[in-house]
Amino acid sequence: MKRGKAxxxxxxxxxxxxxxxxxxxxxxxxxxxxxVTLARDGDYAAVFRELGSRLDLRRVDRAAAPRTTDASExxxxxxxxxxxxxxxxxxxxxxxxxxxEPTALPAAVAAFLESQAVFSDQTLPQNVDYGYTDIxxxxxxxxxxxxxxxxxxxxxxxxxxxxxxxGTDVAAPAGESIAAFADGTVxxxxxxxxxxxHLKIDHGGGWVSHYCHCSALLAEKGDRVTMGQTxxxxxQTGLATGPHLxxxxxxxxxxxxxxxxxxx
Amino acid sequence: MKRxxxxxxxxxxxxxxxxxxxxxxxxxxALMPAALAHELGHILALRFCSRRLTGVSLTLGGFALxxxxxxxxAQAALCAFAGPLLGAFYAVCACSLGGSFWRMxxxxxxxxxxxxxxxxxxxxxxxxxxxxxxxxLAERLSLYLSAALxxxxxxxxxxxxxxxxxxxxxxxxxxNLRARFTG
Numbered sequence: 001m002k003r004g005k006a007x008x009x010x011x012x013x014x015x016x017x018x019x020x021x022x023x024x025x026x027x028x029x030x031x032x033x034x035x036v037t038l039a040r041d042g043d044y045a046a047v048f049r050e051l052g053s054r055l056d057l058r059r060v061d062r063a064a065a066p067r068t069t070d071a072s073e074x075x076x077x078x079x080x081x082x083x084x085x086x087x088x089x090x091x092x093x094x095x096x097x098x099x100x101e102p103t104a105l106p107a108a109v110a111a112f113l114e115s116q117a118v119f120s121d122q123t124l125p126q127n128v129d130y131g132y133t134d135i136x137x138x139x140x141x142x143x144x145x146x147x148x149x150x151x152x153x154x155x156x157x158x159x160x161x162x163x164x165x166x167g168t169d170v171a172a173p174a175g176e177s178i179a180a181f182a183d184g185t186v187x188x189x190x191x192x193x194x195x196x197x198h199l200k201i202d203h204g205g206g207w208v209s210h211y212c213h214c215s216a217l218l219a220e221k222g223d224r225v226t227m228g229q230t231x232x233x234x235x236q237t238g239l240a241t242g243p244h245l246x247x248x249x250x251x252x253x254x255x256x257x258x259x260x261x262x263x264x
Numbered sequence: 265m266k267r268x269x270x271x272x273x274x275x276x277x278x279x280x281x282x283x284x285x286x287x288x289x290x291x292x293x294a295l296m297p298a299a300l301a302h303e304l305g306h307i308l309a310l311r312f313c314s315r316r317l318t319g320v321s322l323t324l325g326g327f328a329l330x331x332x333x334x335x336x337x338a339q340a341a342l343c344a345f346a347g348p349l350l351g352a353f354y355a356v357c358a359c360s361l362g363g364s365f366w367r368m369x370x371x372x373x374x375x376x377x378x379x380x381x382x383x384x385x386x387x388x389x390x391x392x393x394x395x396x397x398x399x400x401l402a403e404r405l406s407l408y409l410s411a412a413l414x415x416x417x418x419x420x421x422x423x424x425x426x427x428x429x430x431x432x433x434x435x436x437x438x439x440n441l442r443a444r445f446t447g
Contacts, residue, residue, distance in 0.1 A: 009274035013281035020285050030286065048291060048375070052367030055359035055374060118367055155290060 053118045108132075108260050112152065119153035125164055128255045136205060139182040140228045141262060143245045145172035151257040167210065167248035168258045174215055174243035176234040180225040181209040181249070189221045195246070196237025201225060210248035213240040269319040269330075276322045291372055294365055298354060298373030302380070303327045305350025309343040310335075325386060325435065337395055344391035351377035384410045384436050385443065407444055410436040 109132045116130070124130070130152075149169035156163040180201055187208070188200035195212040199219065202208050215235025225231055236243045249258040283292045303320070310317055310331050319330035335343055351373050358370030383393040385406040394402040414433040421430050 005274040006277075009277040009281075012278045016281040016285040048368055048371040050371075051374060052359045052371035055356050055370055056367065057356060057360040 050118070109257075112150075112257060112259065115150070116152045119162065122153050122162060122164075125255075127253060128164070128166070130257065132260050133251060133256060135182075135207065135261060137182050137203060137207075138227055139261060140179055142181055142209075142211060142247055143170050143172050143176055143178050143234060145170040145176075145244070147171075147259070147262075148242075148244055151255075151259055166255045167212070167246045168262065169244045169246050170262075171242065171244045172234045174233075174235055176243075177230040178211055178214065178232040178234060178245055179228045180231045181247075182207075182227045184209075184225060186219045186221050186223045186225060186231070189217050189219060192238060194239045196235065196240060197232070198238075199232055201231070206252040208250045210246075210250070212246035212248070213238050213244060215243075268317050270321070271319065272322040273324065275324050279324060280322075290365060290368055294369035295372045295376070298351065298358070298369050298376055299327065301354035301373060302347045302351035302376060303329065305346040305348070306343055308350070309346030313339045313343060315343075325439070335395075340395035341392045344388040344395065347388050348377035348380045351380070379432070382409070382413070382436075384413070384440065386439060387436070403440075403443070407440040410440045 109130075113130060147168060148171040149165060151165060151168050153162055154165050155161070182201075182203045184201040184203040184207075186199060187202045188198070191197055192212075197214040197217050198210065198212040199214065199217050200208055200210045211232050213234075213236055214232040215237060216233040217231070218233070219225055219229075219231045234243050234245055240246075247258050247262075249256050249261070280292075287293075306329055307317055310329070313335060315331045315333065315335060317329060317331050321328045321330070355370040355374035355377065358366040358373065361370075380387050381389040381392075383389040383402075383405055385391065385394060385403070390402070390406050393405060397405070410433070414430075414437040417430055417433045421427050
């Protein structure tokens with residue numbers, strides 16, 4: 001009897017481990033359903049990450065230490081609490097009048113940087129800017145829904161390694177309409193193994209929005225679209241674990257945090 | 265010198281596999297070194313008190329150490345306290361190492377240490393209370409506290425419709441009720 005239980009447990013253990021390793025989508029789908037049932041919107045992993053960040057003695061030391069003008073630091077700042085002061089100083093030094101006052105940096109920026117402090121050991125990609133930049137045109141929410149994964153470093157839900165996430169995921173029912181972020185011209189409409197059916201809109205001035213994992217594209221390359229016009233439908237094509245819109249925003253090829261604008 | 269007997273109960277193995285399967289944040293993998301550091305604290309304290317470790321088993325309630333001869337009084341409290349103490353030390357070291365895995369491991373280890381210090385049997389805090397207080401008082405304290413914490417947690421969980429934190433408190437209450445009514 002005891003031996004039978006041990007064999008059953010070992011078999012269950014092997015089956016679950018194999019399923020997780022060989023069929024990650026199955027695990028992710030079950031996890032998401034259980035998460036909704038058991039945890040609702042509670043992000044326990046985020047609580048632990050925050051606790052881990054607070055227990056970091058080196059972080060306390062860094063905060064207490066006077067700021068240096070080390071060349072490598074100014075050339076490639078890493079995300080974290082220190083980066084907030086970097087942004088403030090950069091903003092003050094630039095003297096640009098169209099940028100927000102250093103003391104009035106949007107709360108969303110500070111909250112985002114705090115959330116990324118736990119990944120302060122990661123190197124920020126060169127083509128990413130964590131700062132807030134005013135958008136010089138009207139824009140609209142592409143799709144309404146719950147943010148299922150944010151911009152910045154994260155533990156990849158399928159690959160289980162820390163990866164940089166260049167956009168924001170908005171969970172929405174499959175088939176939901178995706179609206180154009182702003183007026184512009186479709187510069188790309190096609191299929192990609194990772195992005196699935198995806199579409200890019202050039203809004204002028206170097207601003208480009210990118211819509212991924214769509215179930216259908218309703219505009220073609222070269223089409224002129226207006227803000228709020230339905231350009232695609234929500235889906236889970238490409239590397240996706242459920243129906244959602246992966247939305248990216250770039251300016252001159254530099255990735256910005258879309259959440260600053262989507263929550264506005 | 266006799267060898268230490270290591271074992272894992274089938275339900276614990278199945279639960280561990282299920283937790284690993286469902287865990288998307290890496291918390292279960294991160295828990296392993298934290299739990300080992302915690303147990304290492306107990307083992308070092310047992311050696312300090314000249315006790316011989318005879319077995320380490322993983323059950324549904326966590327790791328259990330078998331040793332001889334029996335501990336009593338302040339020595340029992342010291343050995344019970346050593347686990348959370350080394351666990352907390354590990355937590356700070358792991359978080360200061362940097363890296364998302366070690367930070368997660370440190371945070372989970374810290375939470376484990378704090379949870380284990382609750383004066384509820386069979387947690388380390390309960391063992392400390394049992395070693396320092398009269399047995400009847402420690403048992404009553406353990407039962408009432410486990411019931412109060414379970415009710416508080418149940419109210420909060422039902423209010424927020426998030427049931428995940430409930431099982432550990434349900435397990436503690438079950439252990440205490442079983443001890444109370446079966447002796």
